Amino acid sequence: MGEVAIVQLAREESGRVIALLAHRFGDLDLADESVQDALLEAVEVWPVRGIPSNPPAWLYTVARNKAIDRLRRAASAKRRLRESAHELVAEPGEEEPDMVVEHSYVGDEQLRLLLLCCHPSLDRNTQVALTLRLVGGLTTTEIAAAFLVPEATLAQRIVRAKRKIRDAGIPLSIPANLDERVDALLDVLYLIFNEGYLSRGAGDSAIRPDLLECAVRLTEQAVELLPNSVEVLGLLAVELFAQARIDTRVDREGDLILLDRQDRTRWDLQLIAEANRVLALALSAMRPGPFQVQAMIAAHHGNARTSADTDWAAIATLYAQLSAMTGSPVVEVNRAVAVAMAEGPGAGLDVLNAARGLDDYYLWHATRGELLLQSFDFGGARESFRRARRLAANPAEQRHLDRRVADVAHAETDSPHESR
Amino acid sequence: MEYMILINIDETVQAPEYGEPGFEEFMGPWMAYNQKLIDGGHWVSGASLQPTTTATTVRRTAGTPDAVVDGPYLETKEQFGGYYLISAENLDEAIELAKQMPVLAGSFEIRPVAFRPDAR
Known part of the structure; x- marks a missing residue:
């Protein structure tokens, strides 16, 4: 297994392992640092000795031992060994490596970690950075590059956040007001997605497919962890429709290609089918929300074989619904485009001119x-x-x-x- | 953990005084809130302050004598009006308790206590 494959594994598994260890030790920073130590060891050891039969369990066990080492060192340094001795002994038979791969068991811890990263007492940029780092498994370098922030600034932001989590007593728990917290989580996931779909400033390219992929992966996790939150499914459908078109969204120079000029033969039909399936599942719950409406709009585009086949009147109606749901004047701009396509530029201009604050x-x-x-x-x-x-x-x-x-x-x- | 809830409100909004009409209606929810903190084992201490018109600030600059000046530390739209010192499991519980305060409008800053000499 090469370094690339190990990094891939790290992304997929580190969040879960951090979640479990953070819960076990009640210390997020310790969990994070220990998992990073374990990953470094994996990069060294696996190419030589081969991949362990159960990589997540290996990661968990090694990271847990690293955590115990760290605690032991800290304790002896501070001569507090006696007080925390119970933490320092790994009891025999408690390794239970299967629990790392057992979703039903890990689910709760992972959800706690995801919600912790999106805690309202952290600012939005910090929420995004923490989610990408701790749940998405991205490195500080990668996150800094994605958001065009100096790496030192981003590292500092993460350190400060972990310190606040510890010092202010922000808990790793499933909150009573879950719906509110899920809204914050959706905002964070949507921000990550948007940065992938249309970067605000990333160098030469208007898109960041790697970030989009990460958003999809995180949203899929959230869907799994929050089966009753239909809007998470809605967001996943939005992301999948976007991902299906991502390769046709920019030309070779990295310039944007508008929807009507995109080469639809290169759209990923499998992803569109998956997006349709996810959207249908969301809509079957009969609990509409803004992301579901956005997904329905994306579905109209994604399922139109040619640009001329697009049902602009239906899209204009959906934008009107979205506008009513969100009260966002930005949505009115999109509605204006749809109205113009359906009824002509004059009707679209009327919508634009009526929008305020833009x-x-x-x-x-x-x-x-x-x-x-x-x-x-x-x-x-x-x-x-x-x-x-x-x-x-x-x-x-x-x-x-x-x-x-x-x-x-x-x-x-x-x-x-x-x-x- | 212990948290300090710093209550900032617009002090120009007058609360009824003792004996005035409406005092019971105003005070009832506060009494109930205090009782809830006590019953839940959250109460450590708390106080409401007289308005900032009564405030005196001692300003110390290194190397110069202390200056005693009239007024609060900062002139702001909302003024520091009182505090609760509570005991809570974690920040989420502290936020929940702060949200239950019977204040119509204001800001409650929640800060974990670093050290309290008289802590048991």
Whole structure:
């Protein structure tokens, strides 16, 4: 097993092992550090001695022993050996390596860890970083790269969070107000997904397929751990529809390709089928929510064989529902696009112009530019694309908007219409 | 663990005084809340403070004599008005207890106690 495969295993198993050890020792930091120690040992030992027959159990046992070593060292350093002696002795027969692979047993611990990472007393950026690190198994380096934060800053953020968890007594427990906490978890998962689907600033590419994959993996875990939370299923469907299209979303230069120009023959039909199945399962619970509505919209796109087959009227209705559910003016921008596709650019512009509070939102300006261009208002379109260009954060989007400004000039010279 | 709940409220919102109409309605929920903390084994101590118009602040700068000045430490929209010192299993329980406080509007800062000389 090479280093890459071990890293892969680390991602899949480290969260579970951290969850179990954090519960056993009541110390998250100790659990995390010990699992990292164990992974380092795996990288050294496995290529030489071969992969153990039960890798998760191996990881658990080695990490647990590392934790005991750490406690022993700390205890002797502080001469507190006697007080915590009961923690330091691994009782015979308590290894039970099967429990690491037994989902029903581990589930609770893993859910506790996931909810701990998304605890409301931690700020949102910290929640995201902790979730990726402790549950997703990403390294600090990878998370820092994904969010364009200096590694030292991110490491510091994680250290501070672990310290607050310990010092403020943030518990590893299933909270009484589970629904509220699941909402925070959904926000965190959605942020990770979004960063993968449309990076806010990651270097050359507008997408980060690795982060999207991590979001899917974490959401699948959450689905398993929270079988009664239908919205988690809704989010998973949203993510799977997006993942099915991810390869056609950017060109070779890393520039965005809009939905109507994407090569639909390259969409992953298996993933779309899976997304349809997940969405159907969510909808069968008859408890609608914003993520389910978003998934239904994604389903309309994902299941349209050609761009012309898209049922824009149905999508506009779904956006109206989403708008009513979330009260978010941002949704109105999407609704404007759907309305324009169904009824023409004028109707779309009416929706856009009625939306409030979006002056600093680049997509409002970009969309307005598109609809004005379709209405042959070249001056207005140019001005809107320029405003959007100034507000866009992602380099791929900035390039896209630069092109649209140039396109307006071409359209103007080619057009038989007078500029209005 | 022990947590301090620092209660910040807009002190210009007047509470009825003892003997005034509405005092019972105002005080009842507070008495019930205190009793709940006591019955649940959470009570360590607590107090409400007189308004910041009564406050005096001692400011110490290293190397200079102490300055005694009129007013609170900070002029803010909400003022520090009282505190509870409670015992709770963990932060989640402390947050739950803080949320039950019968205050219409305000902020409750929850801080774990680091050290208390008179702790048993």
